[in-house]
Each structure stands twice: as structure tokens, then as C-alpha cells.
Amino acid sequence: MGVLLHKDAPFHSLADLVAAAREKSNHFDYGSAGTGAPSQVLLLQILYLTGARMNHVVYCGAAPAMTDLMSGTITTVADTTTTALGNIRGGMVRPLAITSTERLPFLPHGPTVRESGVPGLAQLSMSTWSILLAPARTPQPILTLLPHASRDVMADPVVAAKFAEVGNVPMPPLDQTATQAFTATEFDR
Secondary structure (H helix, E strand, C coil): CEEEEECCCCCCCHHHHHHHHHHCCCCCEEEECCCCCHHHHHHHHHHHHHCCCCEEEECCCHHHHHHHHHHCCCCEEEECHHHHHHHHHCCCEEEEEECCCCCECCECCCCECHHHCCCCCCCCCCCCCCCCCCCCCCCHHHHHHHHHHHHHHHHCHHHHHHHHHCCCCCCCCCCHHHHHHHHHHHHHC
């Protein structure tokens, strides 16, 4: 995920945006793909952890929010790097901060939230993720096989190249126990 700005926005760092949002409380608008969407959750976390305030503008999906960001109607949007990458590469928006723990290889000029130096955000990390789900009565041998099959697919150079092209960074396949622990932690957060 990343915090994005219009290409000509006056902020040059996440610290700049947070400082302005603290100083001019509720003067800025952030868009999200909908209430409870990862895009809203990320910006709410940033606002909560920094004491900054912005107005939430709810959109029916990420595309309309991105359109308003590109036109300068709203100040910022959080979005996945996958869906924002085309607009970043096209110069329509710029990444202010990404929420991965390290810079992304396909977005080397996108600083991480940790690099922002904003107090309270050093441990903030958020990403979108996908998991394979199976019906509750799936036989255990099949559940055991899924991580191995996923690993094999992700090791295919064609698949890996496609993931990189669209800005996806695959996480290592997890077994059933690790997947349950991971999702429980994510849901709690």
C-alpha cells in the first residue's frame, strides 16, 4: 500500500503532510475505496498515530478516488501499489510513502513510512494480501499440498515476471497453521 499525492502537491514527505494536517485540522481531504477498505484503514492509522486530522471522502472503489486525486479534488489517497503503479509511472500521482518494511524494487523512489521520520509511524506496516481458501471439509492431504503447489507456481519465471510487472511482491506460501495465525493477527490489527 502507499500514500499517494497529486503530482503537483506541495508536500515532499509524509512528515510535511502530517504537519500540515495537524496545523490546519480538517482542511485536507483523503479519499478511500470505501468505509472499512484498506485504503481508509491505512490513513486512519496514520491520522490516529500522529494526531493529524483530515476529512474522509468515501468513493465507490479506488478508481473514482484516484480520478479525483489526479484532478486535485482531494489531497491524498492510499492505494495498493498494484493499482496505482500505472498512474505513478505515468507521472499523474507520486508516492509519498509506502507501507512495506523496505523500498519496493519496482518503485525505488518511493520511501517507506519508516523512512518518513514521523514519530509514531516507525512500526506501521500494511500490505494487501491474497490467500487460497478451501471449503471446510477439504481433505487434509489437499490442504497440505496447496503451499507446495503455490510455491511451484510462484517459482515459474513467467509468473514471477508478471507479478513484478504489475507491482506485486509475493509473500512466501504458508502452510495451513501459519496461514491461520497470519490472518488472525491481521484481523486483530
